[in-house]
Amino acid sequence: xxxxxxxxxxxxxxxxxxxxxxxxxxxxxxxxxxxxxxxxxxxxxxxxxxxxxxxxxxxxxxxxxxxxxxxxxxxxxxxxxxxxxxxxxxxxxxxxxxxxxxxxxxxxxxxxxxxxxxxxxxxxxxxxxxxxxxxxxxxxxxxxxxxxxxxxxxxxxxxxxxxxxxxxxxxxxxxxxxxxxxxxxxxxxxxxxxxxxxxxxxxxxxxxxxxxxxxxxxxxxxxxxxxxxxxxxxxxxxxxxxxxxxxxxxxxxxxxxxxxxxxxxxxxxxxxxxxxxxxxxxxxxxxxxxxxxxxxxxxxxxxxxxxxxxxxxxx
Amino acid sequence: xxxxxxxxxxxxxxxxxxxxxxxxxxxxxxxxxxxxxxxxxxxxxxxxxxxxxxxxxxxxxxxxxxxxxxxxxxxxxxxxxxxxxxxxxxxxxxxxxxxxxxxxxxxxxxxxxxxxxxxxxxxxxxxxxxxxxxxxxxxxxxxxxxxxxxxxxxxxxxxxxxxxxxxxxxxxxxxxxxxxxxxxxxxxxxxxxxxxxxxxxxxxxxxxxxxxxxxxxxxxxxxxxxxxxxxxxxxxxxxxxxxxxxxxxxxxxxxxxxxxxxxxxxxxxxxxxxxxxxxxxxxxxxxxxxxxxxxxxxxxxxxxxxxxxxxxxxxxxxx
Numbered sequence: 133x134x135x136x137x138x139x140x141x142x143x144x145x146x147x148x149x150x151x152x153x154x155x156x157x158x159x160x161x162x163x164x165x166x167x168x169x170x171x172x173x174x175x176x177x178x179x180x181x182x183x184x185x186x187x188x189x190x191x192x193x194x195x196x197x198x199x200x201x202x203x204x205x206x207x208x209x210x211x212x213x214x215x216x217x218x219x220x221x222x223x224x225x226x227x228x229x230x231x232x233x234x235x236x237x238x239x240x241x242x243x244x245x246x247x248x249x250x251x252x253x254x255x256x257x258x259x260x261x262x263x264x265x266x267x268x269x270x271x272x273x274x275x276x277x278x279x280x281x282x283x284x285x286x287x288x289x290x291x292x293x294x295x296x297x298x299x300x301x302x303x304x305x306x307x308x309x310x311x312x313x314x315x316x317x318x319x320x321x322x323x324x325x326x327x328x329x330x331x332x333x334x335x336x337x338x339x340x341x342x343x344x345x346x347x348x349x350x351x352x353x354x355x356x357x358x359x360x361x362x363x364x365x366x367x368x369x370x371x372x373x374x375x376x377x378x379x380x381x382x383x384x385x386x387x388x389x390x391x392x393x394x395x396x397x398x399x400x401x402x403x404x405x406x407x408x409x410x411x412x413x414x415x416x417x418x419x420x421x422x423x424x425x426x427x428x429x430x431x432x433x434x435x436x437x438x439x440x441x442x443x444x445x446x447x
Numbered sequence: 448x449x450x451x452x453x454x455x456x457x458x459x460x461x462x463x464x465x466x467x468x469x470x471x472x473x474x475x476x477x478x479x480x481x482x483x484x485x486x487x488x489x490x491x492x493x494x495x496x497x498x499x500x501x502x503x504x505x506x507x508x509x510x511x512x513x514x515x516x517x518x519x520x521x522x523x524x525x526x527x528x529x530x531x532x533x534x535x536x537x538x539x540x541x542x543x544x545x546x547x548x549x550x551x552x553x554x555x556x557x558x559x560x561x562x563x564x565x566x567x568x569x570x571x572x573x574x575x576x577x578x579x580x581x582x583x584x585x586x587x588x589x590x591x592x593x594x595x596x597x598x599x600x601x602x603x604x605x606x607x608x609x610x611x612x613x614x615x616x617x618x619x620x621x622x623x624x625x626x627x628x629x630x631x632x633x634x635x636x637x638x639x640x641x642x643x644x645x646x647x648x649x650x651x652x653x654x655x656x657x658x659x660x661x662x663x664x665x666x667x668x669x670x671x672x673x674x675x676x677x678x679x680x681x682x683x684x685x686x687x688x689x690x691x692x693x694x695x696x697x698x699x700x701x702x703x704x705x706x707x708x709x710x711x712x713x714x715x716x717x718x719x720x721x722x723x724x725x726x727x728x729x730x731x732x733x734x735x736x737x738x739x740x741x742x743x744x745x746x747x748x749x750x751x752x753x754x755x756x757x758x759x760x761x762x763x764x765x766x
Contacts, residue, residue, distance in 0.1 A: 181582075285458075289465035292741045294701025297718055297734065301473045304722045381591045385704045388593050389719060409597050409708060413612050417601050424597045428590045435589035 165362065176444045185436030192430050196248035205238040207245035207399040224418055231418035233408060239419050243426050245399035249387065250430070253313050254379035260318035261379075262372045265325025266364075270356045272326065273333025280330075287323035295320045295378075296385055308391035317379050325371050332364045366445040373438035377431055384427050401427050448753070452746070459742040466738045467519065467731075471512050474727045475504070484725055485528055502528070518728070519735060529726040538717065539732055543699075546713035549629050550698045553636040554691070561641050562687060565648025566675065569656055569683070581649070584642025593704025596635040600708060604631055614709040632709045636702070640694070647690050651683035658682070685752050685759070692748025696741030700734070 176182055195202060205211060210218045211232050220236035222228055230239035268287075272280040290298070295317075302316040336342060337360065345355045386392070387402030394400065401423040408419035478484055482499040499505050503514065518524050524535035568580040587595070604612030616628035655661060656679060664674045699714050706716035714733060721730035753759045 285461055286465060289462045289469065292462060292696060292738055293466065293469075293734065294697045294737065296703055297700050297715075297737065298469070298473075300703070300719060300722045301470070301730070301734075304725060305473050305477050377589055381589070385591050385593060388591075388704050389707065390723070405593070405597060409600075412597070412601050412605055415605070417605065420597055421601055424594045427594050428598070431589040431591070432586045435585055439585055 172444055176440060179440040179444065181436045182440035182444075185433040185440065188429055188433035189437065192247045192426075192433075193251060195244045196251040199241075199245045199247070202244045203238065203241040205241035207241055208237065208397050209241065210236040211238045221416060223416075230422045233404075233419040234411070234416075239422050242399040242404055242419075243401070243422050246401045246404060246423060246426065247430075249393055249398075249400045249402075250380045250383045250427075253310060253317070253383050253393070254376050257314045257317035257379045257383075258321065258372055258375035260314065261321035261375055262325050262368055264318065264322045265371070266329050266361075266368055268322065268326035269329025270333055270360065273330040274337060274352065274356050274360070283326075287326055290320065290323045291327075295382055299382055299386055300389065300391070303386060303391040308386070308393065310393045313383065313386065313391075313393060317382055320382075321375050321378065325368075325375065328367060328371060329364060332367050333360055336360050336363055370438070370442045370445055373434070373441045377434040377438055380427070380431050380434060384431075452750070455746050455749070459746070462742065463519075463735070463738060466735070467515060468512075470731050470734050471515055474725070474730060475511055476508060481725075481727070515731060518731075524728045524732040527726055527729045529721070529724040529729065535728045535732045538729055539714075539736060542712055542714045542717040542733070543736060545711065546699045546715070548625070549632060549636075549702075549711065549713055550695070552626060552629055553633045553640075553698065556633055556637045557640045557644060558687075558691065560637065561644035562648050562684065564641065565645040565687075566652050566679070566683070568645065568649045569652035572653060572656075577649075580645060581642075584645045586642070587638045588640070588642030588646075590639070591704065592635060592639050592702050593708050595638045596632060596705045596708035599631055599635050599638065603634070612709075614711040629709075629711070632702075632705055632711060635705055636698070643694075644687060644690065648683060648687045651686045652679055655679040655683040681755055685755055688748050688751050688755070692745045693741075695744035696737050699740050700737030 199207070211222070211228050213219050213227065218236040219228070219232055220234055222232045222236075224231040228238050228240065230243060233239055233242070268283065272283055298320055299316050302319075303312055306312040306316070342355060342359060345359050350359070384402045387400050388406045390403075390406065392400045392403045396403075404423045405420045405427075408416070411417075412420055475481060482495045482502065482504050483490070485502075486495050486498055503511060506514075522536070527533045527535050527538055530538070564580050564584070568577040571577050600612050603609050610631045611628050612631070614628050614632055616625045661674060661678050664678050665671075669677075700718060701715060702713070703715040703719045705711075706713045707719065714736065718730065718733045718737070720726075721733055
């Protein structure tokens with residue numbers, strides 16, 4: 133049960149204590165909810181794993197927004213040494229921290245410039261999935277009946293196949309553009325969110341406040357949006373952060389498999405790994421390993437955030 | 448019990464039908480010119496028309512869907528598009544076997560190690576050990592499989608040189624050599640799944656450690672290892688079994704990036720090649736194999752849980 137559930141006896145006790153102490157300030161549920169939200173946020177910002185995750189993520193966001201401040205080389209520039217000669221296949225050194233790739237581009241610059249692809253696609257896809265999943269879950273959990281039954285079957289069909297597999301089929305069919313990637317991932321993530329929201333709505337719908345709203349004769353839309361929705365919004369926050377992590381996972385995998393956005397010379401972690409991982413066996417590990425570490429650091433950071441959000445908001 | 452299994456299988460058939468519909472729409476309904484896609488951008492108009500004719504891509508969609516359903520029911524998917532003359536099933540079979548080998552080896556690594564880790568974390572709840580296991584698990588589980596594959600290939604395969612960096616064992620390889628060749632991808636899978644399985648086990652074990660029956664067992668003087676074996680494991684492992692069941696589809700058909708990294712010819716790699724070729728009969732058959740594996744393994748997981756827990760068995764009867 134969520135903290136801000138209005139009929140939670142614990143909250144009522146706190147309310148009464150507050151009223152007793154400050155009788156001139158009426159305890160309005162809405163301000164309570166706001167103060168609880170503020171309290172949760174404060175707790176979140178004090179969680180160490182959240183701070184670590186947020187710092188790393190913000191670094192990558194900064195790279196995506198303004199890569200130029202981190203490196204003097206562009207993503208397609210060739211590194212030149214003091215003689216002005218190009219230095220392809222150079223291992224990590226002072227003037228190219230992460231070394232250079234087979235054609236002499238700076239791997240460090242490629243890593244910095246490669247951040248934008250996953251960071252644009254993933255949050256948008258996750259947001260659409262959470263919104264669509266919330267609508268579906270609310271409708272399914274509130275109305276039940278045959279619509280719920282049919283939708284549950286469809287969701288189960290989608291969920292029984294690996295996301296990557298369906299995503300590949302979709303991008304092969306519709307082409308790998310940013311829009312297709314976003315919509316594909318959003319569509320594939322919607323069932324999980326819908327199922328989570330549905331079971332939360334099922335639990336909420338049995339509580340007294342929903343029954344009394346029904347008895348008051350409120351329309352279904354009002355009950356779903358104004359009564360139930362505020363009580364499941366924490367779940368959606370958790371779902372969103374978790375989904376962003378999985379979306380990055382999926383986008384990176386797709387671009388590793390050759391379905392990436394933009395021209396072939398643009399820096400992109402997955403694509404750069406795909407172009408260079410076969411060189412690892414020949415000893416040239418740096419062009420593949422550094423983007424791999426970049427992906428690892430970003431997904432770990434997002435998951436640290438998701439885990440802290442889950443702990444704070446679900447407790 | 449039998450009624451439960453029958454009902455589950457019937458529901459699975461509906462799900463399979465829906466999956467068929469999804470696959471069909473992605474391969475036949477949405478592409479405007481499947482034959483052109485198949486023949487390639489430089490093929491002549493005649494060749495495209497001939498392909499369309501030969502493959503029946505001109506027929507009304509319901510007819511084509513009916514043909515697909517018939518293929519599935521008779522388990523005969525005909526010939527591959529990309530390798531004419533080769534039967535689809537002859538391509539699926541070796542890939543399925545390769546995937547099975549990798550999955551079996553991975554589970555033999557993942558399950559004992561993760562369950563041990565989860566139980567240890569639960570026993571030493573809130574200690575440094577617990578926190579390390581949980582944080583390491585969280586980090587390792589969130590990294591995409593192809594990324595851990597590349598990292599392990601570099602560290603263990605190339606830097607340390609302990610294991611072959613590519614997973615194609617020679618044809619005459621014995622069991623041990625065969626294992627050696629797929630140990631590296633299996634380790635990558637261990638890396639991906641350790642955190643997930645250990646966390647699930649940990650949650651189940653914490654519940655079991657705190658349960659009354661465990662306290663009673665301790666109080667009647669049972670040794671710690673016996674309590675864990677007889678009482679804790681049986682109850683703690685039910686979520687672990689359920690989760691393992693749901694992950695089988697992913698293990699067989701979702702490790703596409705990992706199979707590409709190690710140049711391994713499993714079902715995932717086959718699906719990838721079939722999707723990009725595009726080879727519709729092969730793709731449809733491979734995707735359906737994954738779906739069937741998923742269904743059978745979730746059913747198996749439910750039955751194992753029912754065997755472990757009489758209460759769950761009661762639920763099945765009610766169903």
